[in-house]
Amino acid sequence: MLMTPGPTAVPAPVRDAMSRELINPDVDPEFHRIYDRLTDRLATVYGVDTDGPAGESTRDVVVPGGEGILGLEAAIASLVEPGTEVLCLSNGLYGDGFADFVADYGGEATLVSTDYDDSLPLAELESVLDDHSFDVATMVHCETPTGTLNDLEPALDLLAEADGEILTVVDAVSSLGGVRVPTERIDVCLGASQKCFSAPPGLTTAAISDRAWAAMEEREPHSLYTNFLPWRDTDEGFPYTHLTTEVVALDAALGLWLDEGLDAVRERHRAAAARCRERGAELGLAPYSDPERSSPTVTAFAVPGRAQELQTRLREEHDVLLATGLAYLADDILRIGHMGHNARVERVDEVMDALEDVL
Known part of the structure; x- marks a missing residue:
């Protein structure tokens, strides 16, 4: 995924x-x-x-x-x-x-x-x-x-x-x-x-x-x-x-x-983001930026020193591909893109189930 x-x-x-x-x-x-x-x-x-x-x-x-x-x-x-x-x-x-x-x-x-x-x-x-x-x-x-x-x-x-x-x-x-x-x-x-x-x-x-x-x-x-x-x-x-x-x-x-409509698309992004952060909180994860300023399109969880390890395990053990941070934050941020076609609560749940398993 x-x-x-x-x-x-x-x-x-x-x-x-x-x-x-x-x-x-x-x-x-x-x-x-x-x-x-x-x-x-x-x-x-x-x-x-x-x-x-x-x-x-x-x-x-x-x-x-x-x-x-x-x-x-x-x-x-x-x-x-x-x-x-x-x-x-x-x-x-x-x-x-x-x-x-x-x-x-x-x-x-x-x-x-x-x-x-x-x-x-x-x-x-x-x-x-x-x-x-x-x-x-x-x-x-x-x-x-x-x-x-x-x-x-x-x-x-x-x-x-x-x-x-x-x-x-x-x-x-x-x-x-x-x-x-x-x-x-x-x-x-x-x-x-x-x-x-x-x-x-x-x-x-x-x-x-x-x-x-x-x-x-x-x-x-x-x-x-x-x-x-x-x-x-x-x-x-x-x-x-x-x-x-x-x-x-x-x-x-x-x-x-x-066809879906502007309001429906934006609501779908909002709901997917909310679900992602709710599940993250249950796992002890917090967004890197202030939750009030976190985007409806992507969640960047702070995972100091673990991002690349988690990315590898998610890909190899669950066939889920996420992104890490960039530049000096490359190993400190794990990013989930709940945007576009992927901005769906059920897709977020599948990712978070896999993340829970590898944490």
Whole structure:
């Protein structure tokens, strides 16, 4: 049983869709129809309007070919040039990583960070905003390595109050689809196929505001592949041959998601997370981050010095695959991905029964 926080288990209807005859994305009009339907479905998930009058909630949704990390790099590559001032707000590995991308593309990164088990450092953010001006700000909604769901609203409020021109970039890869994301307040909101949508890895998703597009058009492009701008208008073709099977798979996965309904999907994630933590408490396990800030999509249990041993025993003795922590927490965190197709109480119970056996 695959219960990692991405890639997640792919349900049978999605696998069936992938097995159909291959479509040529460069010459077959049917592929364009599928891609357009996919972006419409994603707009519903993001909660944005792609066709209405210009306004705060209007966003274009694009789906480039490339695993989710492509979106993080492409957002920086598309908005940052030498001298661009970027504020990177962080309480985790991926939040820190934005600063590395900024440096790679010649920008000036100011990392406002805290310990990985803390909430976003809002006091430090306010202080930095008082002293500096920024062009772009980055942050992470769900820090997957620690299972932390960040409340972005206070940070977005501070950024708006300080300078309404700051472009916001948010990694919502591990939350989009399982929990509400305030996309209407974000200029570039990033997702991916292999998390809460339960499609295979291979696609980045992004909801992009008009002002973010305008900023991209003002910058000299660094590359084709790590560049969102060529995806703004695909009526005449895609920037490169698209990943046909992955697009068909994500479209099928989103069809299942929308048939179930937004509220039902989110409730299923909430219930699975609650059950996971309830069972964990019975075993003497606590989430690494504060339970009030733990994500509905992933639980990261603190198991100091035992994560890799437990992961191995679960795989070998119970055929259950979980993830450990990353970086310096590699052996101290065991992560259960109750997201997408796996966000079901019965699946959580099966995992926790196995975990109880190996503890």
